[in-house]
Amino acid sequence: MNNRFLNLVKFFFLETFKNKSEVFYTMFFPVIFLLLFGFIFGLGDTQHQEENFEYGLVFSSGYLSDTNQSSESAYDTVKAFFDPNKLDIYADNESLKNAVLSSKVDAGIIVDETSKVKVLYNSDPANMQKITWIKFAGENAIKRFLYGAKKDYLSLSSENIGTGRVESNQMDFLLTGIIAISILSGGMFSVINTFGRYKKLGVIKKFMVTPIKSNEFVIASSFNKILLNFFSIVIIIILGKVIYHMNYSFDWPMLIIVCLSSTLGMMAFGILLMVLFKELEVAQSAASILMTVMMFFAGIYFPINIIPGYIRWVSYILPIKYVADLLRHVAGVENMNITAFWLINIIMAASGIILLSLTSRQLMKDQARN
Amino acid sequence: MKIKSLLSIFLKEDFRNFIVIFWTFVFPLIFFLFFTSLFGNIGNGSENSSDMEFRAGIYFEKPPTGLAKEISQGLVTGLGDKNSGGPFENIYVSSFDEGIQLIKDKKLEIFIVFPENLDMLNLKVVLSSVPAPVVKSYYRSDSGSDFARKIFKSVLDSVNVEFYKRISSAEYTLEVQELNKKASDTFSYKDYLFPSVLLMSILTVSIFNTPLSLAYSIEKGITKKIFTTPIRSGHFLTVVILENLILLGISILLIYIEGKLMGVSPKAFSAKYIAYLFMNVITLISVGLLMLSVFRKLSAVNVAANILYQLMMFLGGLFFDVSHTPMIIRWFVYINPVSYMAQGLRNIINGMPLGFLNYFVPLLWIGACIIIFSLNFKKVMNYE
Numbered sequence: 019m020n021n022r023f024l025n026l027v028k029f030f031f032l033e034t035f036k037n038k039s040e041v042f043y044t045m046f047f048p049v050i051f052l053l054l055f056g057f058i059f060g061l062g063d064t065q066h067q068e069e070n071f072e073y074g075l076v077f078s079s080g081y082l083s084d085t086n087q088s089s090e091s092a093y094d095t096v097k098a099f100f101d102p103n104k105l106d107i108y109a110d111n112e113s114l115k116n117a118v119l120s121s122k123v124d125a126g127i128i129v130d131e132t133s134k135v136k137v138l139y140n141s142d143p144a145n146m147q148k149i150t151w152i153k154f155a156g157e158n159a160i161k162r163f164l165y166g167a168k169k170d171y172l173s174l175s176s177e178n179i180g181t182g183r184v185e186s187n188q189m190d191f192l193l194t195g196i197i198a199i200s201i202l203s204g205g206m207f208s209v210i211n212t213f214g215r216y217k218k219l220g221v222i223k224k225f226m227v228t229p230i231k232s233n234e235f236v237i238a239s240s241f242n243k244i245l246l247n248f249f250s251i252v253i254i255i256i257l258g259k260v261i262y263h264m265n266y267s268f269d270w271p272m273l274i275i276v277c278l279s280s281t282l283g284m285m286a287f288g289i290l291l292m293v294l295f296k297e298l299e300v301a302q303s304a305a306s307i308l309m310t311v312m313m314f315f316a317g318i319y320f321p322i323n324i325i326p327g328y329i330r331w332v333s334y335i336l337p338i339k340y341v342a343d344l345l346r347h348v349a350g351v352e353n354m355n356i357t358a359f360w361l362i363n364i365i366m367a368a369s370g371i372i373l374l375s376l377t378s379r380q381l382m383k384d385q386a387r388n
Numbered sequence: 389m390k391i392k393s394l395l396s397i398f399l400k401e402d403f404r405n406f407i408v409i410f411w412t413f414v415f416p417l418i419f420f421l422f423f424t425s426l427f428g429n430i431g432n433g434s435e436n437s438s439d440m441e442f443r444a445g446i447y448f449e450k451p452p453t454g455l456a457k458e459i460s461q462g463l464v465t466g467l468g469d470k471n472s473g474g475p476f477e478n479i480y481v482s483s484f485d486e487g488i489q490l491i492k493d494k495k496l497e498i499f500i501v502f503p504e505n506l507d508m509l510n511l512k513v514v515l516s517s518v519p520a521p522v523v524k525s526y527y528r529s530d531s532g533s534d535f536a537r538k539i540f541k542s543v544l545d546s547v548n549v550e551f552y553k554r555i556s557s558a559e560y561t562l563e564v565q566e567l568n569k570k571a572s573d574t575f576s577y578k579d580y581l582f583p584s585v586l587l588m589s590i591l592t593v594s595i596f597n598t599p600l601s602l603a604y605s606i607e608k609g610i611t612k613k614i615f616t617t618p619i620r621s622g623h624f625l626t627v628v629i630l631e632n633l634i635l636l637g638i639s640i641l642l643i644y645i646e647g648k649l650m651g652v653s654p655k656a657f658s659a660k661y662i663a664y665l666f667m668n669v670i671t672l673i674s675v676g677l678l679m680l681s682v683f684r685k686l687s688a689v690n691v692a693a694n695i696l697y698q699l700m701m702f703l704g705g706l707f708f709d710v711s712h713t714p715m716i717i718r719w720f721v722y723i724n725p726v727s728y729m730a731q732g733l734r735n736i737i738n739g740m741p742l743g744f745l746n747y748f749v750p751l752l753w754i755g756a757c758i759i760i761f762s763l764n765f766k767k768v769m770n771y772e
Contacts, residue, residue: 039687043694050695054702057717058710118567121711137564148709154542157562158549164560165552171512172459173522174544176537178529179499181492186529299407307418314423321532323441323475323497329425330441352528353492 026230026238034212034242044208044243045250048200052193052254056262059192059319071152072104073159074114074123080131099163103155114138124152127160135160183350184265190351193258195318197251198342201277202312204247205284206305210291212239213381214298226382236289236378244281251277267350276344279363282370283337289377312338337366390619391627398631412597412639416589417646424578424650442536443477445487445496449504456509456521459547460502463523466543475539491526497536499526513551579653583733584706585643586665587726593636594672595697599680602628602768603689611769621769629673636669653737661736664746668729671750674757675700675725681764700726725753 034040077092085092097105106123108114114126118138126138137157139149161167180186216222216239225235251273258264288305295301315325316338322330333339340362347354402408444467452460467476479496481487487499501524512518523544527537602625605611614624647656655661675696683692703710703717704726713721721727732746761768 039690042691047694050698054698054717057713058702058708115567133558133560135560135562137562138567139564140567151538151542153564154545157564158542158545161549161560161562162552164558165549165556167549167552169516170520170548171509171551172463172544172548173520174525174541175522176525176527176541179488179491179526181528188529188531188534191530297406299405300410303407303410303415307415310419311422317531319531321530321535323532323535327441352530355493 022230023234023238026234027241030239031242031245034246040208040211041246043211044204044246045253048196048204048250049253049257051199052196052257053261055196055319056189056193056258070103071124071155072106072122073100073156074106074108074117074126075160076108076111076114076126076128078128078130081129081133084131096160096163100156100159103159124148125156127156129160129164135164181352182346183353184267186265186351189262190264190266190349191346192318193254193262193264194345194349194351195316195342197254197258198280198316198338198345199309199313199318200250200254201247201280201341201345202284202338203309204250205243205281206288206291206309207302208243208247209240209285209288210298210301210305212243213289213292214301217292217381218298222382232378232382233375235382236374240282240285240374243285244278247281248274248277265351269348269350272348273345275363276341276348279367279370280337280341280344282374283366284370286370286373286377287337289381290373293377293380312336315339316342318342341366390617391623391630394614394619394623394627395630395634398627399634402631402635408597408635411592412589412635413642416585416592416639416643419588420581420585420643420646420650423581441477442475442497442532442539443479443495444536444540445479445481445490445499446502447481447484447487447499448502448506449484450506452502452506452509454507454510455513456506459509460506463543463547464500466547467540476536488526491528491533494528497527497533498540500524500540501526576653578647578650579656579737580734582643582647582652582656583730583737586640586733587668587704587706587730588701589639589643590636590669590672591697591701591726593632593639594669594676595679595693595700597635598628598632598673598676599689599693600686601632602680603684603686606684606769607686621765625765625769632673633669640665655737655739656733658736661733664729664732664736664742667747667750668733671725671729671753674754674761677761678757681761681768684768700724703727705730723749725750 075093075096077089082089082092087095093107106117108117108126111128114123114128115138117123118126118140121140124139128136128138130136137153137160139152178185178187184190213222222235226232255264255266255268259266288301291301291304291308292298295304311332313319315322315333315336317333318338322333322339325333343352343354344359344362346352347359444464446464448460451457464478467478479490481490481499484501487496487501490496491499503521503523506521508518508521512520525537525540527533605614605624605628611621611624615621644657679692679696680689683689699720702708703713703720704724705711705721706726710718710721710727728746728749732742735742735746
């Protein structure tokens, strides 16, 4: 029995690594997502938070003469109010408008002789996610300059409450989210692709005429998917450290447990889709839709808090949010109640094992009927 | 006649293929509907704040009096109380430790502590040399908490400006003007997403369907069998391109019908928009053919198509702003024809003219792709 099972594992292992597409999709495709989203939402965004916008400014000659300022002194003074944001001075309104429209500056400000301040911003919807912060920071800076508000009446000091073992930032949160997506997509797609392919090639039918039990077949074929998924996660963690200088401090035994339980849960979900939709292509499409929904409802790329209330509940019923929380805990990014940690792991693993066992039997039965 | 018969066979096969039907016709429609429902409120102004939900913990180290009391209450109200349609639910906590525990337990997005010396504010109004009381805000690294921190900082900044405004003799009026559209227009997420969905659909057909169906036919020997008939390689290529253009035409038509039902701007139905869209179709079909000249093996085409699809879509500005990404990936934004196409289509909807680059970059891609594919044509079709 043991020997048979080991041979089966070896067979699936070799078969998986001979299939270059599968290795690519499980191990390297998530890396592309890491690089892509890491730069788009991570480094790109930190460059563009409230401290680092770029403004353009025009003072009308009327304003300067009314306030008895030379253009040089007014410009020198106003720059300090925009600090640490960058301020560029423009000669006239038209060149400023063009700079705003061509995105050379995030917003333009015109102070005219009638004490009117005009804030211009590019209403390109691509800017919508950050435009609120651009307007707030720009409007406050120019108002402070005009009213001579050099000092605060009420100061603010902000402190990041580190809830984990390491000092973390938003990038750490983002990357743990991306790892969660990798685990989920790896687990779900690997079984759909593998079982779908075996089903099409008639491999399952052939195995069924041997003394191999359905559970043995499923466990052996799933085992190397879990292994492959784990390799993928290790690659992502190493790249995250090298490229983004992440502050992770992984508890590796716990990480293995999280990967195992989450992958099991998602593999079961994948097989469930196979049983429900029968055809490989249909199951793949359903899985893709599910992944798209999960990516946007996970609170990884933008806060769950801004999703309209009537559909926010979707975030709480999808596993991705919980897997991301587990990963953040084992990465030391944030602490988690230990009971909740084990409870989620047990639920994921148990539902995975139960679903895998039930659905694999169903899958075999379906094959036997055809 | 030969072409017509082959085209009819290919199209019948496509319409029997679930994957083709789903990804080419159904997915863009679901995507458009889903994301318009999800983010339809973005940019609509204050009304969307009621959809947000943040919890702010408030703690006073000492109950304030006089002006300090009014200001601190104004500050809390300024966050926008959930009960009055704002984005915050303000929770008063009885101790500092309780607030810290709540934020650690993720039961708050932000914890605001008003200091013991808040009453100094009463004195500071008349004596500017008095040090300003320091309000402390505690937050976590997650995006929701950081979002709440930014809102609070902005509200506090406004309060400071308001102080100076009240004592200043100068009077300034502030006018905010949106460029890129008429003042009467309101922002519409549908109009923003519509070109993205159209381009996504074109990418699916041109980067996946066209090169993959050609590579499949070549690798599986279908072309060899077909070429034993009077059909030549040129005919075959024409049929595959026509087949995909027809599929794309149907897909675009369905997206337009959905767009019409959802009230997308009439400018998206203008001849200029449709003509520019057609140019985009030709450009991306050419890119698909270029890919086939570089990677001929079916598995390699499949992998390359997946990578290129993700890169062109996400670094083309279809869904997020990519103009400020680090240079390590921004170079791709600059050479990606989709960046210029998306901008061009949005310019037309926004009533803006198309720039030189909106034409030049796609045309450059068409030219380069067609030349490279023509030079490799025989090799690609397995002639040599």
